[in-house]
Amino acid sequence: MSEYKTIDVAATQMLDKAKEIGFLTTFDRAKAQEPRCTFGNTGICCRICLQGPCRILPKKPGGNKGVCGAADYTIVARNTVRYIAGGAAAHSDHGREIAETLLHTAEGKLKDYQVTDVDKLMYVAKNIGVETEGRDANAIAKDVASAALAEFGRINEAEELTWLKSYAPENTLNIWRKTTVMPSGINLSLAKLLHQTHVGNDSDPVNIIFGGLKVALCDIDGQHLATDLSDILFGTGVPVVTEANLGAIKADKVNIAVHGHNPLLSQMVVKAAKGMQDEAKAAGATGINLVGICCTGNEVLMREGVAIATNFATQELAVMTGAMDAMVVDVQCIMPSLRSAAECFHTKIVTTSPIMKIPGSYHYAFDEARAMDSAKEIIRLAIDAYKARDKAKVSIPNITNKVVAGFSLEAMLNIFKKVNPDNPIRVIADAIESGEIKGIAALIGCNNLKGTHDQNHTAIAQELAKNDVLLLAGGCSAQAHALAGMMNGEAVQQYAGEGLKKFYARLNAASGLTTDLPLMFHMGSCVDYSRMQVLVNMLAAEMGLDNSEVPYVVSAPEAMSEKAVAIGAWNVAYGNPTHVGVIAPTVGSQLVNDVVTKIAEDVFGGYFFWEPDAAKASARLIDILEERNWKNVMRKKARD
């Protein structure tokens, strides 16, 4: 067992190296933060006004409430929903940037972007009610982009968010309407929630949580339009074979990592690099090598087959190889410490967004109007940096694993179509109804160094696979499986139970792919969790079930970001049982904790549970799937 909190062997080697050169990584900093403050850890510390921080001190007279009189349940509820606000703001702002780019592309103002996937454009247009008959692609794209942008500024509360309304099943929509969590505008809902949780405003925890759920639904709306519009601009993922882990960084090449979230930049870097191999050769390298970190890495993996270097917790370690020439970052999940890591080497950290700068790092304002030239200039920075690389400092772990990825929902359905041409989604429905597979689990979320990096991601996936659960994956969780060598056909043979193996055998025989399907279908970045929900919606319709009756569970073993809280919350509102592998800061109020882990089920069918132990979490996830299956069988018997 390693002295470090990671199961990744390549990471361990780089942590040794960091130790040697005296660089303190996020692993050291996580240790330095222990023990955590119990108030903060359980959610009963309030800093919403300047009279705070107020803590809940039940033993002191007057100490069981904040200075203003806020009780534990108010404080915990407010803190929780403010996480959701941060997450929804990040996801939806990402979506808004894509929508603006699509609009300006359709208007002919951005020469370097195009409508790439016309089929997807038509599909989205039809879904959201944009006229397609006899119109050209750009005209349709303009209306689709405008509809996306209209999600943000709408202030008429009688209207509803277009994407939510167009994709969610009617019963689910009606539950949201009845509980008043159906949003009309993203900006309005976000502002309202910050208002609602201001000092001296709402102190009713249930009302606060419902305000939070409304914003969580804005989160999925922003995610979903980001996915749809990114597919339109850059193409919808198709199966790709590539590799993952730090060995994807190549000693003889100019190495550029794209890191962050927004494909507007990373896609252009990939495109530009293709034409610049000669410039890299002129500098003495054998070419340019691109690798991805975090979700923008997932975006270019899905669409371009770019290899995965590593995931969130180990991003500094990509720099520790000494062979990373530039790390080009956009927004979200980028550690400020990358700059200090880069100082140990020749690496250039290039920030590109006006809202994500790191003191001392290189800022290059990425300009969509001259996107290709911007991307080229950024790549030239990397080539320049390569010239300054000190070969004596290079040590790249010789570890990579085969990855089969690129499973947009469309790509999955295309494979199912080979088995059942008339009704592709039936393929999963049949497998569930016959008991061949127990159901579906979505493996999602971040890394969180309160636990051991990637340990629970992989352990839970293995246990679920052994129990014949079909796995979907996304975000840094997907990357954990890829890094560990579990995202390929060999892993099916190694880990899947008999039923799941049979299911895969049928798909593999029909797929027409040159490689076997992987143990989990990597559906993309965190905004692409929308793809998973659309799959569940389709499955519910096909099986004649409510969403909350589908044998489907969600697991975020290492949830970390505010975005993860927002994602968890909309999953619950959609009817999905949602496992979180860290004890959430809701436990400081029994009431709030009960609302999100128990009462939520009565209202939405979905609920949270916290479980840091992988074996216990897997057992509970399997129980939930079995219970849902059993209830469905009983329901069917009662009907027949």
Ligand code: CUV
């Ligand atoms: Ni958006 S949000 S750590 S990169 S998944 Fe990875 Fe994924 Fe969480 Fe961040």
Ligand code: SF4
């Ligand atoms: Fe304290 Fe109330 Fe201010 Fe929170 S809002 S810091 S509980 S006085």
